[in-house]
Amino acid sequence: MDHKGMENLFQDAVFAIGLVPRMIVRSLESSDDTLFLLSSAVSVASNAAALALETDKDPMLALELLESGRGVIVASLQDLRADAYDLQAKHPLVAERFTRLQKELSTPAPSKVTTFFQLSGGREVADTEQLDRRDQAVREFDSILEEIRQLPGFQSFLGSPNDSDILEAARGGPIAVINVSEIRCDAILVQRDRARSLRLPYLYLQDIKKKGEGDDLGSIDILAWLWATIACPVLHALGFIQPPSTDSDLPRIWWIPTGPLSRFPLHAAGYHGKRSYKTVIDRVMSSYSCSIKVVISGRRRRICTTSPSTPGQALLVAMSQTSGYNTLRYSTDEVANVRDICKSMSLKTIDFQNPHKRDILRNLPNCKVFHFAGHAYADASNPLNSQLYLHDWKDNPLCVSDLLKLNLNAHAPFLAYLSACGTGRVRDDSYLDESTHLISAFQLAGFRHVIGTLWDADDEWSVEMSRITYEGIHEGGLTNGSVCRGLHNASRTLRDLWVDKMRPEERERRYEDIDKSVTHGKRPMESPTGVADASTKGHGVNRGTRKVDRDDGGGAEEGSKGTARPHWVPYVHFGV
Incomplete structure (x- = not known):
């Protein structure tokens, strides 16, 4: 498809992202309905972000699309708990109305599906007054948000984070948003001074989906694949080429994977067998987040x-x-x-x-x-x-x-x-x-x-x-x-x-073979000098597990090739 066709697709995607907020129902009881509606818009944000990068848009715009079209339920419920201290200090009357509506919408009310019914003379009479008041409160809440955003200094109040907010979110360490789409896959890297995109040429959505169907996402092969396709180019682009001299100097990184990649342990990626330090865990400390907005709200x-x-x-x-x-x-x-x-x-x-x-x-x-x-x-x-x-x-x-x-x-x-x-x-x-x-x-x-x-x-x-x-x-x-x-x-x-329990043949494995299989024999992801090759731009219940999922396998003590399972891999930290 030519550039003009891609540009038209991008505009269509932006329009679709603009419709997502209309699916929000600002009440706790309606989360179920909202979740169902949003399931029809899955991948819209990732595709929009991919199209933005494909048509040479600013990476900040791609981030804005991701922030607007993902994590909508969490964001809407966060609005009902958001602090209004700055608003209270500068506009106390507006803050009073805002907090009153917050409290009202946070109070359980009858849902439209299971409304409280009162039997009277054999007739079911719905308590519609509560429902009508709740609908009115939702409209008032959205209206006062617009009013607040007209005030000086509050233009982005409870909205998607602006550019300065996004860069400030990286003050504790870089944020790597890994966007996966059928169009292309990229890392959008946020640091204190800039946000830039890094194309991941050997990462494909169909590979992610296929590998995600397995029951051993912590296998040696999966961890090596994650390193070759994602972690190695990302860490090298950020300058994390070698382990720091002391543990106290270990930097932090926040991973925000999208789509089916969110099932995978990016923090555990690497070639662990040879203790080569071509691993995430030997170079950085990892945390996760659902979105940049969640990082920002957590810090505040x-x-x-x-x-x-x-x-x-x-x-x-x-x-x-x-x-x-x-x-x-x-x-x-x-x-x-x-x-x-x-x-x-x-x-x-x-x-x-x-x-x-x-x-x-x-x-x-x-x-x-x-x-x-x-x-x-x-x-x-x-x-x-x-x-x-x-x-x-x-x-x-x-x-x-x-x-x-x-x-x-x-x-x-x-x-x-x-x-x-x-x-x-x-x-x-x-x-x-x-x-x-x-x-x-x-x-x-x-x-x-x-x-x-x-x-x-x-x-x-x-x-x-x-x-x-x-x-x-x-x-x-x-x-x-x-x-x-x-x-x-x-x-x-x-x-x-x-690693100590690995079989000798696993510890001595030639990881270059994995590189070649990932890159289809074109070239290894890491040269002898250690520089990544990537372009940058601007499980049934069984032995001793705590698993109770009823219809998928996994949890065996050994992996698919007889290697002891890496029980450290599934643990993740979400937070600031």
């Missing part, structure tokens, strides 16, 4: 500190027994380690063995740390029904939809550690753009940091993973950097143990 969220007179609380849950699923005999050991470390950080611990849903919801608002060791389930048909398994999960499950109704921002909880299977998983491709999983639900509820998993977690290895992570947090204090560093230390320690 207030931090509540604890004092000796009012120590923070740690809510610790061990679900060693779950009706219908395998016993997790190491979960109690895991929580015991976490309890000791939390106490050494002057946190008051509240322990539950096999609690009910009401126990968790009653204690979450007052906790600084929430640690869950148990089973989790990623619902294939509706991600809002994904849940943590508690004692009463059959009758009263704790689902993503329940967490989305929480607003814990006033108490500013610090960390939710979800030591369970697939808490960051969205299993239906139609919902990938919304990132509606347990990790994002805890973030939206107000937790500054969330640690979770991309797939099944091994029960025994989870003990060491959490222990080393919390030791790192204890060493660094309850600070933003300590969580990422703690998980990084744990991952690298368990990575080294995994």
Whole structure:
């Protein structure tokens, strides 16, 4: 297709992105309906961004399209919890109206599908007054947003981040947005002084989808493929060519994958067998986010500190027994380690063995740390029904939809550690753009940091993973950097143990062969000097796993080629 044809497609895509906000229904009860509507627009934002780059548009415009067309539910619900401190200081009357509408729309109301009915003389009379008032409040909320955006200094209030906001988001380290599309695949790299695009010529959407159908996304081959196609060119473009001289100098990077790539462990990419340092984990510390806007809002969220007179609380849950699923005999050991470390950080611990849903919801608002060791389930048909398994999960499950109704921002909880299977998983491709999983639900509820998993977690290895992570947090204090560093230390320690257990033939494997298979024999991704070749522009329940997914495989102790599974790989950090 010629340039003019591409330009026409781009304009059509921009028009489609403009329709996405009309699908938003600003109420908690309507998230289900909104999610269904947005499933029809899957990949629209990624295609629009790809077309923007294909037609030589500014990478900032591509980012704007991605921010506008992805994570719409999370963004709309964030609007209902957003702080209005600056608005209150400069325009108190407008702020008062805004916060009143926020509160009203955050209050549960009858849905249009399951409206409260009152029997009267054999007739069903709908309580339409509440529904009419809710619809009016939605219109008033959208109207006052437009009014606020007319005020000096508030032009981007609760909107997509502007250019300066995006660059400021990278103050703690670069952000790598990996956009995948049938048109092309790119990394959009955001640093303090600029945003630029990096084409990934050997990454193809069809390859991502095909590899994503497997049950071993942490295999040696997958990690090597991720390195050759994505991580190596990205890190080299950012200047992360060698490991730093000391661990204290390790830089951070935030990964924002799009589409089906969000299932893959970019933080674990590399050639690990030869300890060649051609790995992500030996060069940077990795965090993830659903969008740049989530990074920005997380940084702006207030931090509540604890004092000796009012120590923070740690809510610790061990679900060693779950009706219908395998016993997790190491979960109690895991929580015991976490309890000791939390106490050494002057946190008051509240322990539950096999609690009910009401126990968790009653204690979450007052906790600084929430640690869950148990089973989790990623619902294939509706991600809002994904849940943590508690004692009463059959009758009263704790689902993503329940967490989305929480607003814990006033108490500013610090960390939710979800030591369970697939808490960051969205299993239906139609919902990938919304990132509606347990990790994002805890973030939206107000937790500054969330640690979770991309797939099944091994029960025994989870003990060491959490222990080393919390030791790192204890060493660094309850600070933003300590969580990422703690998980990084744990991952690298368990990575080294995994490499030690590799078969000799796997450790000595010629990774150049993988390069050639990835690049179809054209040329290796990394030259002898270590410079990347890329263009830059401006799983059934089984042995000791915490997996309860009902219709896919995986979780075996050995990978597809007999190599011990890398149990460190699925753990990820979302946060600032």
